Amino acid sequence: MRKATITRNTAETRIEVAIDLDGTGTYDNRTGVGFFDHMLDQLSRHSLIDMTIRATGDLHVDDHHTIEDTGIAIGQALTKALGDKTGIRRYGNFLLAMDDALVRAALDLSGRPYLVWNVDFPSARIGGFDTELVREFFQALATHGGISLNLARLDGINSHHIAEAAFKAVARALREAVEPDPRMSGALPSTKGAL
Numbered sequence: 001m002r003k004a005t006i007t008r009n010t011a012e013t014r015i016e017v018a019i020d021l022d023g024t025g026t027y028d029n030r031t032g033v034g035f036f037d038h039m040l041d042q043l044s045r046h047s048l049i050d051m052t053i054r055a056t057g058d059l060h061v062d063d064h065h066t067i068e069d070t071g072i073a074i075g076q077a078l079t080k081a082l083g084d085k086t087g088i089r090r091y092g093n094f095l096l097a098m099d100d101a102l103v104r105a106a107l108d109l110s111g112r113p114y115l116v117w118n119v120d121f122p123s124a125r126i127g128g129f130d131t132e133l134v135r136e137f138f139q140a141l142a143t144h145g146g147i148s149l150n151l152a153r154l155d156g157i158n159s160h161h162i163a164e165a166a167f168k169a170v171a172r173a174l175r176e177a178v179e180p181d182p183r184m185s186g187a188l189p190s191t192k193g194a195l
Helices: 034-047 064-082 132-145 159-178
Strands: 003-009 013-020 027-030 050-057 091-098 101-108 114-118 148-155
Touching (some): 003 064, 027 034, 034 050, 034 159, 064 159, 132 148, 148 159
Parallel strands (some): 027 050
Antiparallel strands (some): 003 013, 091 101, 101 148
């Protein structure tokens, strides 16, 4: 069963994440940050990972802690659901076009977290949402999911489209990486003997 539930409680946030890697992209995400919920819905739908998230945080301060801690909890849930990673494809990549935006995502579920971030935004805000927090989310996801993640904006003039393309590109790359590889059934995708 490639499912996991993670609960993360701190002085700043309370987060609960439930995922199913073998889902259909069903989602029910409520963080109190509207644009972020929209991005999490995209992450679930396009990865085909069922995702239910409940987050309450110190939004009276700003959205930073809620978004970062949600990324941490999703990363931890991915790690738990993947187990020892036997039989998965491990690698994934996707080049996603959305209107004016073009974003490339490539990732490795290596257990060695690293984020390469070549995404800039033409505006500091998308409505009331701080565009800096997109990077914070992916940094937390990569770190706590043990993911080597490379993201690059290749084109785009609209910040909303760029952010959404990034979430969708990562979703499609994740979909590929977590899928069972029919040629690797029962085998670990590494010469090291561990991931």
